[in-house]
Amino acid sequence: MSSSGVRDTTPAPPGGTAPGADTAVTIGVAAIAGGAISLIIALVTGGAVTAEVIPGLPDSGPLTRWGLPVSTMARDLASALTLGLLVLAVFLLPLPAPEDKSGARPLGAQALGYVRAASWAALCWAAAAAATLVFQLSDISGLPPQEVMGNQLTSYAVSVSQGISLLLMILAATALALFCRTAESASSAAVLVVLAAAGMVPPVLTGHSASAGAHELAVAGLALHVLAIAVWVGGLAAVTFHGLRAGAQDAPVAAERFSRMALWAYAGVAVGGVASAVSRLYEPAQLFTTSYGLLILVKIALFAVLGAVGYVHRRATVPRITETAGRRLFARLAGVEIVVMAAAMALGAALSRTPPPPDDGGVPTPAESVLGFPMPPPISAQTLLTLWRPDLFFAVLVAVMGGLYIAGVVRLRRRGDSWPAGRLVAWLAGLLLMTAVLLSGVATYSMVLFSTHMVQHMLLSMMAPVLLVLGAPVTLALRALRPARRRGDRGPREWLNAFLNSRFSKVVTHPGVATPLFVFSPYVLYFTPLFGMLMSDHSGHVFMNVHFLLSGYLYYWTIVGVDPGPRRLHHLLRILLLLLAMGVHAFFGITIMMQTEPLAMSYYGQFDVPWADSVGEDQYAGGGVAWAIGEIPTLLVMLALLRQWAGDEERRERRRERHSRRGGSDDADMDAYNAYLQELDRRARAQEGPARAERPAPEAPAADQETPS
Structure with a gap:
């Protein structure tokens, strides 16, 4: 019986005794020991446990310093x-x-x-x-x-x-x-x-990264770093244990799949680690002159070792894991990799207790304390194009969305399938618009001017989603992804299908959910204290922008979406929902313009913008933006909707013509209705026949009837 509670009945591979549970225990003990030794050395070197206690000041004691x-x-x-x-x-x-197609x-x-x-x-x-x-x-x-x-x-x-x-x-x-x-x-x-x-x-959102100057780089970088390490370390430990106890039955499949996943995790660790280090170090020399920088250099060295070991795994051990010798080599390399990973995680824990280098730039201004960057100069076309913000979350999001979409198109064309150029252009235009409003000077000024923030909000929720929806990414994924190799198994294509058919998908794409979420969430956000709270925190600001993008995508998917969904609405209902949403959005802008007190003064009142109008006048301009900017996406969606409607009618007409050539009438719907009436008449005659046979004969024929000869 294994530690996971499942009896291992798989026989050992022929040709020798494969490593088993004892090897897994040895690897676990070595990992704990290696991590403990690395932690002790890093804490002593970084000074986290050797700080001098000043008499008269409170001291938590050695238990806390080590604990x-x-x-x-x-x-x-x-x-x-x-x-x-x-x-x-x-x-x-x-x-x-699966035994059947029903149920979970x-x-x-x-x-x-x-x-x-x-x-x-x-x-x-x-x-x-x-x-x-x-x-x-x-x-x-x-x-x-x-x-x-x-x-x-x-x-x-x-x-x-x-x-x-x-x-x-x-x-x-x-x-x-x-x-x-x-x-x-x-x-x-x-x-x-x-x-x-x-x-x-x-915890990532409230650690060292939250106090760093470049919030957009530090918080997202550390979050990506932590998640990628967890997938990498935890996944390798689980796959190694499974490979040691499960024989050759499913271990090769798990190892091969994890090898692909580990490559993505390795890239995530690298990107997140670099971003986190750049946000904490103010000059390259601090890598060699500070304890914090030296610990980072050691982590970089361990990261390079892990990359080399992972390459050997991918090339040498994974293809031979079904062999006894291959499993032994896999166990040895995995053991080394897990020990090195434990040491790297120990260095990460020590870094969280090691003070980063101080900023020699002097005392930050109130604006720098709130924004994470100095007050920008007066807004102009030049500053909007040059004052870019290094927001790692959205930079990675745009890069991944663009890369996966292009990879899907390339795969289709390599196998001889076509993909409409208009959809590719729409998707890339949507990503370009996201980049312009989330990473350029628009993102910088949206933190200090409500009017610029409203431009960002409207473009993110009403313009970019339209372009992304017209790109039909789900249809592309369903065509480009390969089915799972085993019957009943789930690969990326099957998981996507399961999500599209899930109860959650049916709920969020229902017009009664998607439309109110898109239309009324701005009222809840801007006319409650929630807006000031989210603007005061970088993670809250990211959440707000993601909400704008997702709520707009769900709404326009129900209106003008090309991708398959749980339900299809009639075109007239789509037009009504579009006009309703645009009307409510216009009223939202008017409501902002009619406000007598500025919104979110808990945030905007913390700093002064010397070259801008008052907060009230700027918010009045923002309300005008919200009122006027909805006309462009409304026109675009209306044109796309009318084109889709015309295309549906054209396809329906072609189906009627094909039916007519096969001997039917010109109207397939009328043919079906006539067949229905004929069936009713046949049933009525069948029921009337026995009834006539049971009726008594009339005493005399009617005047207009003739007696048969």
């Missing part, structure tokens, strides 16, 4: 293992062949065992996060851990951003520990993967 990085490392390892086990169960192991797809026996094992890892994750919460408060307050328990800890967890983020992580890990005991289907386990990934993000 906080140790609990942080344990939290990171447990969270990575939780995510890795779930990824293995849902995406790397093949699903069993159940997981296989081994995959279900890994989901159950993830519940124990999530429980350890929650415990380590709870310990981190206690040690963190002890470190901030300067009190020993035993003195911060009780009401002080509760108040910290619900009122301070760092405490709230850890509390959210604890709740997510606890929920995972419970739900992993009940999940049975592949879809429910996939939801748990999303929950595990989301549970890792909150």
Whole structure:
């Protein structure tokens, strides 16, 4: 019986004894030892545990100085293992062949065992996060851990951003520990993967990255770095254990799939790590002259070693994993890789306790403290084109969306299939518009001027989604992605189909949901304190822009979408929904213009824009933008909708002509109706025949009848 709760009945490969559970235990012990040694060396070198205690000042004590990085490392390892086990169960192991086409797809026996094992890892994750919460408060307050328990800890967890983020992580890990005991289907386990990934993000938003000058680079970079490492480390640990215990049955499939996933994770670790380092170091020389920079150099060296080992895995061990010698080589290389990964994660925990180099630029102005960058010069065409913002989240999003779309088109054309050039142009134009409003000077000035922010909002929610919807990305993906090799298994194409047919997709694409979300969410955002709260935090600002983009995409998908969806609306209903939404949006702009008090003064009142009009006048101009800018997308959507309607009528006419040539009438609908009436008449005659036979003969024939001879 394995530790995952599933009996291993697969015979060992011929030709010798393959490594098994003992090897997995050895690798785990070596990883813990290597991580502990690396953590101790990094903490001592970085000065996190050797800081001089000044008499008279509060000191949390050595237990907190050592306990906080140790609990942080344990939290990171447990969270990575939780995510890795779930990824293995849902995406790397093949699903069993379905017995029928109805109902949810159940997981296989081994995959279900890994989901159950993830519940124990999530429980350890929650415990380590709870310990981190206690040690963190002890470190901030300067009190020993035993003195911060009780009401002080509760108040910290619900009122301070760092405490709230850890509390959210604890709740997510606890929920995972419970739900992993009940999940049975592949879809429910996939939801748990999303929950595990989301549970890792909150502490990232309140750490060193949140205080960095370049918020757009630091926060997104560290979040990408943490998630990619979790997938890489946790996935490798889970796949290695599975390869050591599952024989040659499904191990080659899992290893091959993880090899492709690890390549993406490696790229994510690199991009996120570089972005995080650039946001914390103000000049290249600090890499060699500061403890923080030296720890980064060591992480870079370990990263290069991991890349070399991963290359050997991909070329040498993965193709030979079904052989005994290949499994031994795989176990040795995986063991080295896991130990090096544990050391790298220990360095990450030490970096979180090592103070970054100070900024020699002097005391930041109030605007710099709020915005993360100096107050920009007066707005002009030149500054809009030159003052670009390094927002890593949207830069990566645009690059991935564009790269995957072009790759799909290339795959279609290589196999001789065509793809309309208009759809390609529409998709690229939508990405270009996203780049212009999210990364250029428009993004810079949207942080200080409400009018520019409203331009960004309108283009993101009403113009870019139209172009993206007309690009038909779902149709392209369904045509370009290959079906799963095994019957009943789920690859990217099958997962996309499952999502399109899911209950969630049916709900969010319903006109009764998509239309109110698109039309009324601006009222909820701008006329409540929510707008000021989201503008004051970079992650809130990202959430707001993503909401604009997604709500617009869902709405226009129901109106003018080319991709297949759960339902198709009549063209007249689409026109009515379009006119309704545009009317409500115009009224929204008028409502802003009629405001007597400026909106979100909790944010705009923190700094002064010396070259701009007053906040009230600028917001009046923003209301005018919201009122006027809706005409352009309305005209574009109306033209596309009329063209689609005409195309549908043309296709229907061609079907009628084909039916007519086969002997039917010119109107297929009329033919069907006539056939229906003929069937009713036939049934009536069949029922009338027996009734006539039972009737008594008349006494005399009617005057207009003749007696047969």
